[in-house]
Amino acid sequence: MTAPHQTLPLNPSTTQDSIPCWSILGAGSLGSLWAGYLSLSGYAVQLLVRRLALSDQTRSITPYQGERLSYPAQVSDIQSCADRSIQQLIVATKAPDALPALNAIRPKLADQATIVLLQNGMGAQQTIAAQFEQYAVLAACITDGAYLENSQHVIHAGKGLTRIGGLNQKGQAVEQQIAEQLQKTALQVELSQPIEQVLWNKLAINIAINGLTAVHQCLNGALAEPDKNQQVLQLCLETEKVMRALGLTVPEQGLFALANQVIAGTAANRSSMLQDTQKGQPTEIEFINGYLLRQAQHLGIDVPYNAALTAEVLQRFHQAR
Ligand SMILES: NC(=O)c1ccc[n+]([C@@H]2O[C@H](COP(=O)([O-])OP(=O)(O)OC[C@H]3O[C@@H](n4cnc5c(N)ncnc54)[C@H](OP(=O)(O)O)[C@@H]3O)[C@@H](O)[C@H]2O)c1
Incomplete structure (x- = not known):
């Protein structure tokens, strides 16, 4: 009622x-x-x-x-x-x-x-x-x-x-x-x-979680499974490299440990990117993993996992638009 x-x-x-x-x-x-x-x-x-x-x-x-x-x-x-x-x-x-x-x-x-x-x-x-x-x-x-x-x-x-x-x-x-x-x-x-550092802290977690939940069509908690968690690790390592090169502070316990805390704490959540793909709406991938990719290219840092994830989300969920 x-x-x-x-x-x-x-x-x-x-x-x-x-x-x-x-x-x-x-x-x-x-x-x-x-x-x-x-x-x-x-x-x-x-x-x-x-x-x-x-x-x-x-x-x-x-x-x-x-x-x-x-x-x-x-x-x-x-x-x-x-x-x-x-x-x-x-x-x-x-x-x-x-x-x-x-x-x-x-x-x-x-x-x-x-x-x-x-x-x-x-x-x-x-x-x-x-x-x-x-x-x-x-x-x-x-x-x-x-x-x-x-x-x-x-x-x-x-x-x-x-x-x-x-x-x-x-x-x-x-x-x-x-x-x-x-x-x-x-x-x-x-x-x-500085608000840039605050935005980066959230961005780094979104980089580790959102795109993967879209490609695997899964809740946040599923990223704790070993095969998917390995992908989380690679995304985090790439993100840390770029953050350090930009002079930003990386979380003290390491981004991977922090991402896993968030995954455990939000296990039942459907990320906004998963929701966007399920509603057939464009995602924010270009402003999450895509943003990291552009920063890395500018710095001459190789980020193959982020590049592949960005490309896959664009190809699978933006192509028909
Ligand atoms: N929702 C949350 O809990 C939450 C939490 C944290 C951060 N955020 C972030 O906040 C931002 C907004 O998210 P949201 O969930 O509120 O999205 P949303 O529900 O999709 O709302 C976006 C709104 O923007 C409108 N819009 C788009 N282009 C416009 C234009 N040219 N002129 C006027 N209105 C326009 C859309 O209108 P139409 O209906 O006409 O398309 C839609 O109503 C996103 O970046 C999201 O990641 C959201």
């Missing part, structure tokens, strides 16, 4: 006219999660979608271990947004869509706009930081889990941590006040610098 809808009163301390407005590009799982929590904390939220549907204006969220709540959010298509009106933008698309989505919305950004990127993997963030250098660009590394029950209702299934930091100087200048805004929500948010 569905729990009755409730609506939280807006927080009186955050309802003055000066309250910042958040625009969220992409109303998928994470975009809806952040829209729900920001809106319930009293922020004005505008969700920007590609195609507007009538049902879009009624939105709800099931907070982590909580009851279903309705939240107010204005849902608009990108075209109807006024030029130079967006002050604070969260980009909540998948990694391959982030740059095209931002390019489409560029005329709508105010001169001093702040852009917060939520993408998994790496590569999209760096390209955007370079191409949108006149704006404050921040990246977030997120371990929460969320999914859409239907297009209007999001479930916060796994409580995690959001680490956030500026990617460019303008981003670093505002990171403290952006983190403080986000800390007023029910999300757990920490300011973390």
Whole structure:
């Protein structure tokens, strides 16, 4: 039985006219999660979608271990947004869509706009930081889990941590006040610098797990089986080589040991890449193992396991597109 809808009163301390407005590009799982929590904390939220549907204006969220709540959010298509009106933008698309989505919305950004990127993997963030250098660009590394029950209702299934930091100087200048805004929500948010190292730490684990779960069509836990675990080891060794060459810190216990801890701790999980392949959607492989491969090529380091895995995922799951 569905729990009755409730609506939280807006927080009186955050309802003055000066309250910042958040625009969220992409109303998928994470975009809806952040829209729900920001809106319930009293922020004005505008969700920007590609195609507007009538049902879009009624939105709800099931907070982590909580009851279903309705939240107010204005849902608009990108075209109807006024030029130079967006002050604070969260980009909540998948990694391959982030740059095209931002390019489409560029005329709508105010001169001093702040852009917060939520993408998994790496590569999209760096390209955007370079191409949108006149704006404050921040990246977030997120371990929460969320999914859409239907297009209007999001479930916060796994409580995690959001680490956030500026990617460019303008981003670093505002990171403290952006983190403080986000800390007023029910999300757990920490300011973390250097954010590149934080993104790499998550990337390294995703490199070891996500692509393999897609090619083997298996849950995370199956990667503990000896034949698959040997592949995890090779991916980890290659990743460590590249991280060291880039001057990054490698986990003290070694990446392979850490990856195995994550595999054991998330044994029943279906990775996002496995889910994407099962839904027939493009994966983020180019921004995970593919990103490592490009870095390795640049450094002249051979990473045959990552090269083969990237090629196999592209060939098996992207070819028909
Ligand atoms: N979900 C999680 O629990 C979670 C946790 C940590 C990190 N992440 C990362 O967060 C990112 C987003 O993941 P997600 O799970 O929220 O993906 P998702 O549910 O697929 O949502 C992505 C949304 O972006 C929209 N979109 C794509 N291009 C757009 C454009 N040009 N303009 C406007 N909207 C556009 C899509 O709209 P259409 O419906 O029109 O295609 C879709 O609603 C990914 O990088 C993911 O790896 C997710």
